[in-house]
Amino acid sequence: MAPKVLVSDKLSETAVQIFRDRGIDVDFQPDLGKDKDKLAELIGAYDGLAIRSATKVTEKILANATNLKVIARAGIGTDNIDKVAASKKGVIVMNTPFGNMITTAEHAIAMMFAVARQIPEASASTQAGKWEKSRFMGVELTGKTLGVIGAGNIGGIVCDRARGLKMKVVAYDPFLGQEKADKMGVEKVELDDLLKRADFITLHVPLTDQTRNILSRENLEKTKKGVRVINCARGGLVDEQALADLLKDGHVAGAGFDVFAEEPAVDNPLFGLPNVVCTPHLGAATTEAQENVALQVAEQMSDYLLTGAVTNALNMPSVTAEEAKVMGPWIKLSDHLGNFIGQMTDEPIKAINILYDGVASEMNLGALTSAAVAGIMKSVNPEVNMVSAPVVAKERGVKISTTKQDKSGAFEGYVKITVVTDKRERSIGGTVFSDGKPRFIQIKGINIDAEIGQHMLYTTNEDVPGIIGTLGQTMGENGVNIANFTLGRSDAGGEAIALLYVDAPVPETAIKALHATGKFQQIRPLQFDMG
Template sequence: MPKVLVSDKLSETAVQIFRDRGIEVDFRPELGKDKDKLAEVIGEYDGLAIRSATKVTPTILEAAKNLKVIGRAGIGTDNVDKAAASKKGVIVMNTPFGNMVTTAEHAIAMMFAVARQIPEASASTHAGKWEKSKFMGVELTNKTLGIIGIGNIGGVVADRARGLKMKVIAYDPTLSEEKIAQKGAEKVDLDTLLARSDFITLHTPLIDATRNILSRENLGKTKKGVRIVNCARGGLVDEAALAELLQSGHVAGAALDVFAEEPATENPLFGLPNVVCTPHLGAATSEAQENVALQVAEQMSDYLLTGAVTNALNMPSVTAEEAKVMGPWIKLADHLGNFIGQMTDEPIKAINLLYDGVVSQMNLEALTSASVAGIMKAVNPEVNMVSAPLIAKERGIKISTTKQDKSGAFEGYIKLTVVTAERERSIGGTVFSDGKPRFIQIKGINIDAEIGQHMLYTTNRDEPGIIGALGQTMGGNGVNIANFTLGRSKAGAEAIALLYVDAPVPEDVIAKLHQTGLFQQIRALEFDVG
């Protein structure tokens, strides 16, 4: 039974989802702020469900010997070291849709608040003043709203803004002009957005490309009287520069829900007129809190019980339906990679995958990850589908994929080719109707080999005596052959044999085979067929 730790405050309904799905769960929200105690106990768990209080550092991950998945109830995963998690082979999930509407609504509310100076007007009125002429605002209608990052949340903001009769432009280099148009916005470059916008709202993650995107220089390019809204991430805006431009009158107002340092107890923007500040409330509605908690519990349960991967940040998503269909193909991809990995001693320069027929319509990213993991596991058994692509990238290995319509006798097959400085090595496989993976081609030679835990691979010239030598040597030394597959390129040319045996082939038996002088290559192989 999988075991999950909830180390932050999640709703009891979410905790119950784990229990109802048959997962053992410990609800210990106090651990989120106790990194030492968390490191002490995390090794017991397969899953970790968190919010923002828990910091998943390399130290925590190093102690997490059994951890398979981290689920963040919410969008932001700044509190998780995703690179360290990937190297450890731990999936990191978030819930990008649970608080999408809530965060977008907060951005719209902040836009209204700064346009009409509502917080200051409210404080003045509460103080018994009646300063009607002091709080002259502006309408949103017919104003231009510039959205930096028009993904899920930015798209909802665009929809609401169009309902307010605003003109919407967007800067998002990750989306095409057509995609942005579908969200009701005009695609522009950043300089154009800065120059044209009456309001600018940010809805992008904090990455190297977006850090300080509203820098002093870029803020200086904005239209005089612009109003800035940030409900995305602290660190997107140069807060000191924004404060200066507010004081000079170039920026008419700003509304921020997030700050470079949080909790924000001191900030150059605090105390300035027409600056609205809230304490990271973008997702703080009862509906959103419940939604993201329920989502993360469902996602983690699905992965731990069925292998379905949803909203993962460091692995291709695989639905529960895909997991059922693709399970044997993912196993095949792993076996193909593992065969190549055990056969290859020199550094790998490139990995090429060909997907033919029915398999070409599947989730190729997941299959590719499985193949690469199979290759890497030959050297490091702890590598998995999460960590393998990252390791390959670090080693400078180029990975390419090709897909094609059915081209042969099989409904579908995968061919894996590895390129080194010395040679190319290839293997092909398919999944039969019984759901069992099979090797169907090695080095361009057709075969039909059942895959077993213990195998022996040999190459030789096609000549009499090979079968007898193999059978006699193996049988004479107590090695039982379960399945014996032969193949050759043509009569008298190169031939191969693949034996599925009941136990690992001892080194002395391999030595005796070498002594016959009949074999060019002999390699004992092991596969995880569980």
Template sequence: MQDKPKVLVSDKLSETAVQIFRDRGIDVDFEPGLGKDKDRLLEVIGQYDGLAIRSATKVTDKILAAAGKLKVIGRAGIGVDNVDIPAASKKGVIVMNTPFGNSITTAEHAIAMMFAVARQIPEASASTHAGKWEKSRFMGVELTAKTLGVVGAGNIGGIVCDRARALKMKVIAYDPFLSEERAAKMGVTKVELDELWERSDFITFHVPLTDKTKNILSRENIAKLKPGVRIVNCARGGLVDEEALAEALKDGRVAGAAFDVFAVEPATDSPLFNLDNVVVTPHLGAATTEAQENVAFQVAEQMSDYLLTGAVSNALNMPSVTAEEAKVMGPWLKLAAHLGAFVGQLTDEPVRAINVLYDGQVAKMNTAALNASVIAGIMKAANPDVNMVSAPVIAKDRGIDISTTTQDKTGAFDAYIKLTVVTDKRERSIAGTVFSDGKPRFIQIKGINIDAEVGAHMVYTTNEDVPGIIGALGNTMGANGVNIANFTLGRSTKGQDAIALLYVDEPVPDVAIKALKDKGLFQQVRPLQFDVE
């Protein structure tokens, strides 16, 4: 008789959620303080098939190396900064999270913080507790009829928009994936960032922290803000230049701020602390009984499903396909992700539609999983937390039209995938196939036939077909110490549109990209990154 799966819960988790494991026939050890004891965790982890955690347990490569039986890690919550996902993937351990369990709670906290800063509630409460009656000191403002700028209109941001509209606020939103149609359904006005800075009476952030969003409210952008604006951040620390904001709060350009997250946490010191017009809380966005119960229940159910039936959901490092499918589809899933990543890194405007054409033998595979891989590839450029499970949900929420076409073999290849992405400004297409060695290849970009191996670091250029392009690319890369592993060129017809795709050994420095742009030969120069592991 096969042994029951065994799970360790090493952080604080609801007792009711722990009972879910037991009710499903799984042995569970509930030791909520163990995650903080790295040495003890290292000693015992080898006994378990599953590990359920929150944020206290740090799952390092050292822990994973000792986890001889471990099959799945379940994070009750969305953030997985405390898990070494690449190491888990190499070890064959699935990492799951619960991306939507605390959305309402976080959105409600943002609304609460907006009220708090608008009416100076914490300061007024402290004053009244001190026996003072300073009624004239705490003159607030109404939310009704004010303009709320929402940066990030995804799951949480969308809920904030809905609540704000119920408060009779005028809602404007910036989100690179928000279409005009989806914005209209949400009852919000889609704007660019500069317009949002200039028009908003209140601004709230609901985006992940990435290279693109770090200090999105910079010193430069703070100067563009409408006088008297109030800033709310319950998303991620580092989205706002805290020092520059503190200066603006002190001189009155910004009327107030409410922050639940900080650039450095735990935050024991911040430029925003001890300012009368600032409300601060210790990262309480997900801190409600309901949210904690929801994410705990979800992670227990997901881990149980996988350990007992092999079903995979909300996995960050594995597609939702059966074991049999994975053997055949693995290289095609990787190709689908590469095609999406290519377009995602080139697209700066909202995506309206995604069409995926499957030709030949790939048309008979699990196209839903392949579509999910494509969509996740596109969206990861703006949101690294997106995975194959959450990406289709996000795309649907944002009104992106997803269409799939399948057809029998029509060309020189036994099978290929062609991706076409439509925005308000343009249509982009790229096609690829998998060779007999299992390696994905790009075979067509912008209708131009090529044969390009996919590497971790690449450079894509477009230009008119004129002499000197190869020399300009080679000389610039060489002058900046970048070694070219593979060089692919293509053109539509002589003297017309041409493209180049370079596979290089290391990331291309910004100075090299600038040097290429300054030559005046190229219409477009883009460094690209691909996950080829």
């Protein structure tokens, strides 16, 4: 059956056609996003939800999204999606961060020009029949210092355009390395230095706990007298009331705002002030950008629903279509390893340590780790998946660490998971053979070569004669056929393990019969998802 996607906001017909061309069953209801009750009523029928800003994906809507696998926002901002609730639900949240980069950067540059030359007020005055040439004395951008807060994708384009305007650019970005800054031709500075030196300040960061009110009253008061402030990024980055006060007393010479703390902005401290230019969140509002992000969202969602490729996800590592093909068996192996160790562990897990060796260490470790953690957490919550597992683990206070190393043994690569509890450490290792099938290769430090099946039985015992016969006879007496039988031991007469791959679940009568022999320290039936 073809995946079903709901488009609940206005998306171009070209984008909708991409879904159809890719074999997706698409339901285009561009006004549905405004009716949250109706959306909550219908969402359960869909595998994917494509939105813009009008649709608010709340916890209530997600609670009804029984089949939903992916939400994709045509644009960069995902403030209208409850990402925590989506992650807990196991739903991937995607955006299209690159489709409107140039458009937003150009809007910031346009706002700088508009504020520098007071263009909107001059236009209104002139069209009102006034000829107030002496009133609108502007400033040049050439030679001025532009302070860029956030030098990522959009901020980087602004830096490039500003340098083309012969501005001196200083940038504050905790993630901007010196080598990258040199390549961009900007001076990397701390925030306080930027505030003191900049003639213009433009913001290009997301709204997070760290960036909220980054231009607070205190920081705005540190700025150079006559500074002009541009915000085309996110509302809430600037204390708007403090900025209004500083505009009124002349410390700040002008401001250009495309975004506001509350939107739609119908009343704001900045409105009505001289030399303040305001636009209604137009940063991405060009024909080219709207089409670009719409096409991207259709391609990304189709790729994920049809091939498993993950692009521009905010709550899961991205996996290309090529990676998905190569990594498929390794992701399944990681899930099986985690599932084994989760089913074997009854006490609370404190830490999960994962070792990647050889070819496994060169793969997308984020995706493999998510799969391993999901396998472990399924023993606690069967509905956990690669998206929700890290959230579940974090909520439970489980520390996750990974290590990678060069090829160190007989296998081209392998994955080894160790879990730590208050009582013990437990480990299992596995690899993928050339046939693409995952195998268990080590349990508790004991080497084995075990094929993995849906129904399995794990036992531990002292290495003594008769174990194989006891297991075989007991399974036979209880009508269980053994498909594969793997043994391993630490040394002669030491600890031994057996792993049976059987055709049906091991009945309780067989478990009791094995316990009654007194030969086994541990007997554990196991189930694995082979889909």
